[in-house]
Amino acid sequence: MQLVVLAVAGLVLRWSTFGDPNLAADEGFYHAVGLAMHHGALPYVDVWDRKPLGLFLIYWAIAGITPDPLAYQLAAWACAVATAAVIGAIARRWTGPQGALLAGLVYLVWLTPLYGFGGQSPVFYNLPVAAAALLLCQGLPQVARGERSGRVALAMLLAGAAITVKTTVLFEALFFGLAALAAAWRSRRPVAWVALRGLGWLALGLAPTAAIALGYAALGHWPEYWHAMVGANLAKGTDWGGTAIRLILLWRLLLPLILATAGGLMLQGPRGRGFVEGWLIAALFGLAAVPNFYPHYALPLLVVLCLAAAPLLDRGWIGLVAAAAMIALGLRAEPPFRPGQADRSRAAFAALSAAIRAHDGGRPLLVYAGPAQLYGMTGHAFPTPLAFETHLSQQAERNVSHLDTVAELRRVLAARPGAVVLPVQVRNGPAIPETWALVNTYVRQHCRPVARRHVEDWLLADDLVVWGDCHEPTVSGAR
Template sequence: MPVSSGCRQPTVSFGPLPFAVLLLAAFVLRASTFGDPNVGGDETFYQTVGIAMHHGAVPYVDVWDRKPWGLFFLYYLITGISTKPIAYQLVATAFAATTAFVIGRIALLWTNRQGAVLAGLTYLVFLTPFQGYGGQSPVFYNLFIALAVLLALRATPTLRKGLVPASSHLAMLLAGIAITIKTTAFFEAAFVGLWCSSVLLGSPRSRRPPGLTVAVWALTGAAPFLLIAAIYALAGDWAVYWNAMITSNFAKTTNWPSSAIRFAIMFSRLAPLLVVAVLALPEMPDRSRRFMLLWLLAAFIGVASTPHFFMHYALPFLVPLSVASAAFLGRKWIGPFALAAISWLALSGSQVLDFAHARRSRAAFAELSQAIRTHDDGGPLFVFDGPHQLYTMTGTAFPTPLVFTAHLGDLKEKDVSTLSTLGEVKRVLAMRPSTIIAAPRPRQGPPNLETDNIVRAYFHAHCKLVARVSAPDWLNENTVDVWANCRKPPAPGARKP
């Protein structure tokens, strides 16, 4: 039985065999995505930036986005091993499996081995309906938060004695690293720091000034972000960095009716796991239950802090929910039955076994890349409304820092960076691109008609439609047009497309 502290050390083995089971499950659930060059727009962008960094590109300066630098650095490291999509997909699989293992280690502080393993499996299963089957940023930073939580919980009994174990400092550092991968991890990171601080400050036996320790923890957690910020400031790029990290987040507008609909869908998909977590909470020791409720609150605040409620925004919430479910999943036969039921609900209608999808995607991108290379006449490639990874797949330079196509064609992203969106589009068109990539109709919603209209007018006047390819990702079937020969004078009597 758990001790009253609610933070006992595991008394059963949870080593290589459980990890092997979780790693195998992660491979099975994600194998159909391996090698797909177009799993999702976000992660292919991160990979594109990671590759570009090997050629000297500086995030925010040469390629703009609001994601933290640590995420791009992680993809920089991965693409240093291989630029093939399967490289980041395998690394993401390893991160997912390791996160599931850490979830089990946390759960083992108050439940049995079955509950711990099934909690890890629950996390892996629920990644799929929330678009965590590839390399979305939470797939990576969830591991750092889970490790920070595990270390904080293990440090709790020692902190209650007024002592400060080294593991508490490591917890703060890991939480700080998570913030450099996704800014919204701040709320869970702050929770880890506040929990340890409250335990230490509440100890009557502290042997050193607790306020000093809390200050050291705060500095340790902030250190990764402060170091990156200092590098940009010393390089003279503070303004663009501040814009990317802070002001651009407030400049982006929110469509509240759409957000409300997405939130309802998100909640409905979370409902089976929420039910199991609620059933499990009464079985937890009091202090552990209090910790779990506070962690769930911090994770929810992180989700709600960006109220667009796209499905992958719920990925950080899966970690505490899976941990919270462990006590119920640890019941002898009810636990496996519950996991089977919620897994069926989570995976019903998914593409877990659709191995043909990746083959179609690879063929589509081979066709697109070939069309671009065949008609290259020396001018820039301009991906206005299409897959941004075509830049690196064809070995062409970015004509603008606004590489992520939503920054060019989505009205919500208009002028959120330090650059004028319309001004950048006009500047690129003045460079006389040789090839323009666009969809037959605007894909962004709502579209930025200022930029969309002038680009379409340009390629209809100067270019020829040389390819139309169906390029599927894991959410949509997209049609991509290749407009080329833009620098050649039209043949006498030629009819416009």
């Protein structure tokens, strides 16, 4: 019954997003990459990003069913509901059904303020992490008695799989491994037995990432893979002023959850509290490891915050009031109900796609600082691995990939794209002045504006101009 309630709540909360091709830049790009992989594109080689391969494999699998964005949005809904149910299942180990259900409901509501309204990567990988935690809670007593536990082994494998979707899961996976090792130590079995169990769990956790790395090495693309996973993350600078401001805003946003977590931990007895506290610390390390502090970076933290609050939410009318307050504050922070927005997005993208197809002259498309999903929607391949909207345009991304950013754009423009999509203003600034100047010079010398549309996603808005007929002389005026 609880699963039915969570499923219906998830549908209501996400209804406005279904079918929207432009929920947010990140997931639009992931979806575009998933589609491109079905046409032979290899991540990090033909299309570049820092995200691990597991994320793109998720979108590849979903795009294999249908290219409609509704498919990944329904998959995200299913993962969100399943994660909420797993949070409730863990909470039931030390609370009643009220606390378990309300913890899951709070998770679903607070996904939206933290930008988890669609297919952001944590919406998918929170499920295997939460499932690993549940399996550990079930299997650690066996290990502490000196028995083998398939549940703990599966937990390590799930945590390892989650690392291939987001590298920062490593901190939670390490905590899970240490918790299992501590239970093995308490068994008083010989040290060799404990060491063998620990090495086996470590191997299971590393196996998914190792398989991907070996695959890229076998294909001869180890340098691109290594740079994307390691070198690029070290090369990108940090705007510490902006980071500090975002951190303050994030903690202000999370304050209701933090207060509920504190209350829940005080009410929780010794059973399970150490595990929850350790998991919370590990999740905080994961948040701090990539100090960007945009709201969606806190989505992994949301799982354990809701779980930790469950004892408070289980306290009769006090729990009901606390849950009502948390739900109301979550709905107020970012209302999930936006009637008509998906229809407006579909209409805008249909108009942009029609203009591109009518005016590209059968030649390549370049989308500069705009939605990457336009490539797949118009049947165009990526003209460059730097297809995400910031990778050619944002100063912070300059030369972060294995490619020289300005030289790469010169190469693309030398191939004379037949249509170019440009925003009136780059929203993720400051822009790279050389690439902005290059692309504007190209369209004004070789193309004409053929369409202009105001495009909104759930966070920001753009005015996009399609420059087409790029083999023709410039003609002023837009249709």
